[in-house]
Amino acid sequence: MEVFELETGDGSGPRAGLLRLPSGRTVHTPLFMPVATKLSVKTLDPLELKGTGTTTLITNGFLSHLEPGTDVIRRMGGMHTFMGWDGGLFSDSGGFQLIRRGFNARVTDQGVHLRSPFSGEPIFLTPEEVVDLHVAHGVDVGMVLDHCPAYGSTEQDILDAAKRTYEWAKRSKEHCLLSTTAETSPHDDMRVPLIFAITQGGTYKDIREENTRKLVGLDFPGYGVGGLSIGEGKGDMFRSLEASTSLLPPEKPRYFMGVGEPVDLVRSVLCGVDIFDSVFPTRNARHRSLLTPEGKENLRAGRWKGVEGPIFEGCGCTTCERYSRAYLYHLFKAREPLGPRLATVHNLHFMQTLLTGLRKLMIESEDPGRAGPEETIQRIFQGFIQ
Numbered sequence: 502m503e504v505f506e507l508e509t510g511d512g513s514g515p516r517a518g519l520l521r522l523p524s525g526r527t528v529h530t531p532l533f534m535p536v537a538t539k540l541s542v543k544t545l546d547p548l549e550l551k552g553t554g555t556t557t558l559i560t561n562g563f564l565s566h567l568e569p570g571t572d573v574i575r576r577m578g579g580m581h582t583f584m585g586w587d588g589g590l591f592s593d594s595g596g597f598q599l600i601r602r603g604f605n606a607r608v609t610d611q612g613v614h615l616r617s618p619f620s621g622e623p624i625f626l627t628p629e630e631v632v633d634l635h636v637a638h639g640v641d642v643g644m645v646l647d648h649c650p651a652y653g654s655t656e657q658d659i660l661d662a663a664k665r666t667y668e669w670a671k672r673s674k675e676h677c678l679l680s681t682t683a684e685t686s687p688h689d690d691m692r693v694p695l696i697f698a699i700t701q702g703g704t705y706k707d708i709r710e711e712n713t714r715k716l717v718g719l720d721f722p723g724y725g726v727g728g729l730s731i732g733e734g735k736g737d738m739f740r741s742l743e744a745s746t747s748l749l750p751p752e753k754p755r756y757f758m759g760v761g762e763p764v765d766l767v768r769s770v771l772c773g774v775d776i777f778d779s780v781f782p783t784r785n786a787r788h789r790s791l792l793t794p795e796g797k798e799n800l801r802a803g804r805w806k807g808v809e810g811p812i813f814e815g816c817g818c819t820t821c822e823r824y825s826r827a828y829l830y831h832l833f834k835a836r837e838p839l840g841p842r843l844a845t846v847h848n849l850h851f852m853q854t855l856l857t858g859l860r861k862l863m864i865e866s867e868d869p870g871r872a873g874p875e876e877t878i879q880r881i882f883q884g885f886i887q
């Protein structure tokens with residue numbers, strides 16, 4: 502059976518599909534993954550996550566290797582078991598965080614030199630080691646180590662990073678082929694993960710197209726689009742996304758990394774993206790920002806004091822079923838931990854309902870973008886109200 506099966510659509514526009522994961526789970530696309538960098542989606546446990554409609558999470562291979570450590574994760578039966586999560590599990594390489602967020606990282610053609618944020622010890626990370634970590638952790642999908650330069654880097658730096666990303670992907674693929682034949686998995690029920698490549702090239706169309714073409718030649722089972730949503734304008738972001746998606750093979754899943762605003766998700770689905778991850782819903786929830794079909798509402802403004810009714814009428818999440826705006830306002834004001842939890846439940850449920858709605862529109866043979874992203878969002882939520 503194919504890893505990825507399109508139920509509707511093709512390479513050039515919106516599509517709905519099924520992604521079959523090595524652990525035997527099958528998840529629907531388009532797919533939104535909450536971020537569990539430290540092996541936890543902040544404030545929620547797996548049962549609550551399931552209740553929001555979440556099927557798949559993304560963790561971070563390298564940071565998990567440092568804390569709690571690959572040995573601990575393996576001994577506990579792999580990442581799924583350790584986290585108590587029986588859904589799909591992606592794992593990022595850590596490259597993005599390491600290179601961009603002040604780990605004193607120095608990138609060479611061989612790999613990344615950095616200092617552990619926990620112990621301060623020097624570490625050298627290679628693309629091959631990243632594949633080994635994904636295998637040892639027993640995740641479903643592991644992302645290759647890539648080089649994501651900061652927004653505003655020179656064209657030469659972006660070209661060099663794209664070339665390095667390709668060379669690292671090639672090494673990862675070769676190493677992955679070795680791993681599939683080696684006895685590296687500590688438990689019988691753990692399979693070798695699918696390793697996805699990541700396209701780079703910033704907002705330079707020529708660099709991105711060349712990088713995408715070369716990575717496609719390596720025949721990975723899926724592709725991430727990286728190096729975007731890091732400061733460039735929306736116009737540049739979508740032009741660059743299309744430079745990648747227009748060249749990616751239609752029969753393989755595409756993952757737009759780090760994109761999470763609802764209108765951007767809708768626009769990206771129109772460009773043929775299948776998979777997303779972002780801290781957008783969870784981080785906003787902790788900062789008192791609640792998602793509604795009309796946009797974000799911040800309860801800090803005080804307008805919710807003593808206000809009856811749910812966050813919005815018709816939201817089927819357990820927070821809106823049980824609690825009023827007034828209660829949420831009170832919890833945040835009193836700094837009760839339940840406030841961020843209830844807000845996170847609502848925001849994740851909003852994102853999952855949005856993607857389920859887009860999927861439904863596509864399967865019912867309707868172009869989800871016909872009415873424009875904002876109207877499409879409103880129509881999806883009106884549809885759930887009726």
Ligand SMILES: [Zn+2]
Nearest residue numbers: 816818821847
């Ligand atoms: Zn709700």
